[in-house]
Amino acid sequence: MxxxxxxxxxxxxxxxxxxxxxxxxxxxxxxxxxxxxxxxxxxxxxxxxxxxxxxxxxxxxxxxxxxxxxxxxxxxxxxxxxxxxxxxxxxxxxxxxxxxxxxxxxxxxxxxxxxxxxxxxxxxxxxxxxxxxxxxxxxxxxxxxxxxxxxxxxxxxxxxxxxxxxxxxxxxxxxxxxxxxxxxxxxxxxxxxxxxxxxxxxxLQATPDPEQKVQFTKALEKVEGLQSFHDLHLWSLDGESHVLSVHLVTSLRDGPLLKLKNHVREISTSILGHVHTTIEIEYPGEDCPDNCDVSGHQL
Ligand SMILES: [Zn+2]
Ligand SMILES: [Zn+2]
Ligand SMILES: [Zn+2]
Structure with a gap:
């Protein structure tokens, strides 16, 4: 600006x-x-x-x-x-x-x-x-x-x-x-x-726009190679700049894994606009202490 x-x-x-x-x-x-x-x-x-x-x-x-x-x-x-x-x-x-x-x-x-x-x-x-x-x-x-x-x-x-x-x-x-x-x-x-x-x-870190979060969740559900995701948090610093974090469970490695991650990043910017994104990658069967929320999605 x-x-x-x-x-x-x-x-x-x-x-x-x-x-x-x-x-x-x-x-x-x-x-x-x-x-x-x-x-x-x-x-x-x-x-x-x-x-x-x-x-x-x-x-x-x-x-x-x-x-x-x-x-x-x-x-x-x-x-x-x-x-x-x-x-x-x-x-x-x-x-x-x-x-x-x-x-x-x-x-x-x-x-x-x-x-x-x-x-x-x-x-x-x-x-x-x-x-x-x-x-x-x-x-x-x-x-x-x-x-x-x-x-x-x-x-x-x-x-x-x-x-x-x-x-x-x-x-x-x-x-x-x-x-x-x-x-x-x-x-x-x-x-x-x-x-x-x-x-x-x-x-209080409410989701700035629940509709957007639903849209993002639906888009994630369609991502190829993603087994499940959880611990999805979407909140906003000031109503315009959002912050997103999510755990992705996948068995992909190396190149395909990077591709998956970039794809998810693209989805998040296209739906949420200016957003600071943090993605955690987990392998299937890995123990996750944060997996206790309402957004757990088995795909
Ligand atoms: Zn005035
Ligand atoms: Zn960062
Ligand atoms: Zn996790």
């Missing part, structure tokens, strides 16, 4: 900028939300706090990913992105729960949110997210592309606060503020929960 050193440094700089912008803006939002007594602004602040955490990790990841594996971290730093989505997912979910707790009773008793302040913060929010998205727009890395779309979505969220602020300011529709907060929070939680569960299950 990173062919040019210059491109790499630029992407790092862009993400660093987006991080600093988000961090300062999150602080402004929290203070502004409390001053204007607007729960809608606070609901967006929670979301942006989560974004700030993600961007911080993304910066660190982009920086470390260049180095690749080290002696201590032999798989590299890929799982950092999982850690990032778990932490920001938990922060966003808890924050949104607090906002919902505050906002729901206010629909009937909205207090006095300050419409002018809401509009001011919303304009700032649209400008900040729009500016950060523009900076990342020309980025080449997957990280940057995902972030760009995300920032544009956030600008849309602020547009709804702008409209809400105007309704409060001009028509005294104060209830629109808590209602917006509830809608924004529910939308945020809905988006984040799926990602959170996915990341946690990848952390």
């Amino acid at each position: 990173h062919h040019l050193g210059g491109c790499k440094g630029q992407s790092l700089k862009n993400i660093g900028w987006a991080f600093l912008l988000n961090l300062s803006f999150t602080i402004i939002e929290i203070v502004g939300g409390l001053l204007t007594q607007s729960v809608a602004v606070l609901s967006d602040a929670v979301h942006d706090a989560g974004d700030t955490i993600s961007l911080g990790f993304a910066y660190f990841l982009e920086k470390k990913a260049a180095g690749g594996p080290t002696a201590q971290f032999s798989y590299g730093m890929k799982r950092l992105s999982l850690l990032s989505s778990v932490i920001s997912g938990v922060v966003i979910t808890l924050g949104s729960a607090i906002v919902l707790w505050e906002a729901i009773p206010r629909i009937w008793d909205p207090g006095e949110p300050k419409g002018a302040g809401m509009m001011g913060l919303a304009v700032l929010g649209i400008a900040m997210n729009g500016f950060a998205a523009l900076r990342l727009k020309h980025g080449a890395t997957q990280n940057e592309k995902v972030l760009t779309w995300h920032l544009l979505e956030d600008a849309l969220g602020w547009a709804s606060v702008l409209v809400g602020g105007a309704l409060v300011y001009f028509f005294k529709w104060n209830w629109i503020d808590p209602l917006l907060a509830v809608l924004i929070s529910l939308w945020i939680v809905r988006n984040v929960l799926g990602l959170l569960f996915k990341s946690i299950s990848l952390f």
Whole structure:
């Protein structure tokens, strides 16, 4: 992905900028939300706090990913992105729960949110997210592309606060503020929960795609010269780079054995894509201490 050193440094700089912008803006939002007594602004602040955490990790990841594996971290730093989505997912979910707790009773008793302040913060929010998205727009890395779309979505969220602020300011529709907060929070939680569960299950080394594993098993069953296989493990570092290990039982030797092994490797890349494959060869009758799993296949 990173062919040019210059491109790499630029992407790092862009993400660093987006991080600093988000961090300062999150602080402004929290203070502004409390001053204007607007729960809608606070609901967006929670979301942006989560974004700030993600961007911080993304910066660190982009920086470390260049180095690749080290002696201590032999798989590299890929799982950092999982850690990032778990932490920001938990922060966003808890924050949104607090906002919902505050906002729901206010629909009937909205207090006095300050419409002018809401509009001011919303304009700032649209400008900040729009500016950060523009900076990342020309980025080449997957990280940057995902972030760009995300920032544009956030600008849309602020547009709804702008409209809400105007309704409060001009028509005294104060209830629109808590209602917006509830809608924004529910939308945020809905988006984040799926990602959170996915990341946690990848952390627990779940098979990234059960369908793929079935496909791979079926393909193995058709391999000529293979007597059986077992101890098949398929998990994923970050949802994209997978790790596969399997024990193959065969009586083939030398050339034919190498051919069999290469064939299995070809199958694994064609079905699973980018995958780190470890193959153990066993002869029939050999005692295997690992042969205690559910994937034992006598062919
Ligand atoms: Zn966001
Ligand atoms: Zn290897
Ligand atoms: Zn074995």
